Amino acid sequence: MSITLLDVYDRLLAHYGPQAWWPGDSRLEIMVGAILTQNTSWRNVEKAILNLKEEGLFDPFKLQETPQEGLAEIIRPAGYYRLKAKRLQNLMRYVVETHHGDLDAMFACSLSALREDLLALNGIGPETADAILLYAGELPTFVVDTYTARVLKRHGWIEQEADYHQIQDLLVSELPQEVPLYNEYHALLVRVGNAHCRKTPKCDTCPLCELLPPGGIEEGF
DNA sequence: CTCCCGCCGA
DNA sequence: TCGGCTGGAG
Structure with missing residues (x-):
């Protein structure tokens, strides 16, 4: 051709x-958005993210600790809210337990190792993993x-x-x-x-x- | 393949 | 009223 x-x-x-992508001004916000936007229009994701900010939950530790049912209600506008509450907490648990909640430290790890870790989490497939790596981590994956x-x-x-x-x-x-x-x-x-x-x-x-x-x-x- | 599931425009 | 939305798991 x-x-x-x-x-x-x-x-x-x-x-x-x-x-000017990704819409979202922190690594955490990009990661949260990557989960919430799964099969969902960005318009609805914005509402859920706004809710999380208003609740003061934009922190890996708080997101992980919040009771799942409560978190689900907060992100409800994004759809699939019970499922996404679980997925979000799976990701946050990984961030807290493996990287001590430090996203800068996390993305200093190698791309291949992080991609493998992310794909092993329930709720993160190849597209979500690559979106997190590229847009939150600024690592070269398409x-x-x-x-x-x-x-x-x-x-x-x-x-x-x-x-x-x-x-x-x-x-x-x-x-x-x-x-x-x-x-x-x-x-x-x-x-x-x-x-x-x-x-x-x-x-x-x-x-x-x-x-x-x-x-x-x-x-x- | 089905299910997860809210929201909005046509 | 309904199809589709910056997917993934079982």
């Missing part, structure tokens, strides 16, 4: 400009989400059956392995995906419209 994934990045950046898969597959840049790791592998192999690029690229993919690469695509007004393959791609979404 003549178009490279770096060309795609340039095109998205030119069209949308910098996205976040692959539903939109990333759709955009790449619909344009024929990767096979339809490609899984998370295969998609991540392609991006990493074709791009400079730099945190600012990974950060911005994922944010731009979410932006274009949310606006255009829906289940029912809106290609006519998409900034990547000209990069569609001639005959279209057979897909099964």
